[in-house]
Amino acid sequence: MASLPNGAAAAAGGPSGAPVVDKEVDFANYFCTYAYLYHQKEMLCDRVRMDAYHSAVFRNAHHFRGKVVLDVGTGSGILAIWSAQAGARKVYAVEATNMAEHARELARANGVQDIVEVIQGTVEDIELPEKVDVIISEWMGYFLLRESMFDSVICARDRWLKPDGVMYPSHARMWLAPIRTGLGDKKMEDLDIAMDDWGQFVGETQAYYGVNMNALTKAYRAEHEKYYLKSSIWNNLHPNQVIGKAAVIKEMDCLTATVDEIREVRAQVMLPISLDGARLAALAGWFDVHFRGSKQNPAAEEVMLNTAPDENGGTHWGQQVFLLTPSLSVSKGDNVKVSFSMVRSKENHRLMDMEFTYELHEFSGKQHPAVTTKMYLE
Numbered sequence: 001m002a003s004l005p006n007g008a009a010a011a012a013g014g015p016s017g018a019p020v021v022d023k024e025v026d027f028a029n030y031f032c033t034y035a036y037l038y039h040q041k042e043m044l045c046d047r048v049r050m051d052a053y054h055s056a057v058f059r060n061a062h063h064f065r066g067k068v069v070l071d072v073g074t075g076s077g078i079l080a081i082w083s084a085q086a087g088a089r090k091v092y093a094v095e096a097t098n099m100a101e102h103a104r105e106l107a108r109a110n111g112v113q114d115i116v117e118v119i120q121g122t123v124e125d126i127e128l129p130e131k132v133d134v135i136i137s138e139w140m141g142y143f144l145l146r147e148s149m150f151d152s153v154i155c156a157r158d159r160w161l162k163p164d165g166v167m168y169p170s171h172a173r174m175w176l177a178p179i180r181t182g183l184g185d186k187k188m189e190d191l192d193i194a195m196d197d198w199g200q201f202v203g204e205t206q207a208y209y210g211v212n213m214n215a216l217t218k219a220y221r222a223e224h225e226k227y228y229l230k231s232s233i234w235n236n237l238h239p240n241q242v243i244g245k246a247a248v249i250k251e252m253d254c255l256t257a258t259v260d261e262i263r264e265v266r267a268q269v270m271l272p273i274s275l276d277g278a279r280l281a282a283l284a285g286w287f288d289v290h291f292r293g294s295k296q297n298p299a300a301e302e303v304m305l306n307t308a309p310d311e312n313g314g315t316h317w318g319q320q321v322f323l324l325t326p327s328l329s330v331s332k333g334d335n336v337k338v339s340f341s342m343v344r345s346k347e348n349h350r351l352m353d354m355e356f357t358y359e360l361h362e363f364s365g366k367q368h369p370a371v372t373t374k375m376y377l378e
């Protein structure tokens with residue numbers, strides 16, 4: 001899962017408050033990039049991702065041998081082909097975009113065309129002739145839930161998974177951690193440059209064309225503050241940028257999770273600081289997913305796909321950096337209390353609006369006033 005173009009895809013007004021998604025707009029904004037091989041290749045080149053799914057399937061081949069598998073969003077077909085190679089009797093590989101044709105070709109070229117049946121369509125709309133033993137999918141977006149593709153996996157599970165079926169991955173968690181970073185200073189500089197440029201534009205427009213554009217300066221600044229300071233920043237952080245203990249803000253069992261449960265995520269955590277004389281400049285968010293099988297049908301070997309900061313490199317998901325303005329001077333023993341909420345953007349249900357309230361509790365007992373800031377995951 002990778003970049004997602006921004007754009008309107010949802011309008012308010014569906015049952016239970018859920019927005020009605022305009023399928024054509026959603027296709028134009030979301031699915032279209034997945035039809036390109038360059039985009040699939042980005043995911044296929046992510047070694048952490050690939051190794052995790054490969055190990056999960058082949059070290060747990062007993063889940064696949066002789067079984068029926070549904071691959072939700074097969075893309076190039078990689079997970080479907082692995083499922084077949086691990087011994088599946090039948091794999092339904094569902095893909096919304098024309099990438100389905102490439103997946104079909106790849107299955108044929110790898111000699112599994114009699115097992116892998118590629119079906120082009122959205123998993124919400126397609127029909128299968130039978131229930132399945134395993135659902136495999138790589139549905140995770142930035143900070144786990146961006147793209148809202150897990151909704152489609154839940155739909156597939158509720159329609160097609162046998163009662164004793166297994167989900168790949170089976171569990172997921174979202175993490176939040178206090179970090180130090182110079183990214184905020186860089187973004188501040190970029191904002192200043194943009195505003196200087198605007199100032200020059202205002203002057204020139206007045207001088208040459210006799211219209212004073214200054215009435216729009218506030219709106220221009222707000223637009224740019226949102227872009228530079230309030231939009232989360234993709235980054236592969238070094239672990240030494242994490243200056244305290246990370247906390248889990250959401251845990252999901254993929255076998256039982258519901259769309260209602262992920263439409264809105266709320267958490268309150270205390271983040272203990274472990275470094276003296278540090279500047280808490282941002283919070284970082286990431287996720288991990290686990291392949292544990294199910295209670296009735298456990299994995300022979302559990303596998304984890306982790307997107308936490310890693311000194312040996314990272315994943316294409318990286319971490320999301322949420323700048324804190326103002327930043328805070330912190331020391332070992334301090335605690336930062338964070339209240340977090342994340343809801344889907346009203347304009348596009350695949351993007352997220354967030355609110356952070358952070359409050360420094362010094363080791364000495366001194367408590368600083370809470371600061372609330374909105375952030376956007378776009």
Ligand SMILES: C[S@@+](CC[C@H](N)C(=O)[O-])C[C@H]1O[C@@H](n2cnc3c(N)ncnc32)[C@H](O)[C@@H]1O
Pocket residue numbers: 001002031034035043044072073074075076077078079094095096097099121122123124137138139140149152
């Ligand atoms: C992150 S990619 C993963 C591709 C491939 N499974 C892999 O692991 O390399 C997700 C894929 O799911 C497809 N997809 C997303 N939502 C879907 C839906 N509701 N029905 C069918 N395909 C979907 C996208 O077009 C995209 O190709």
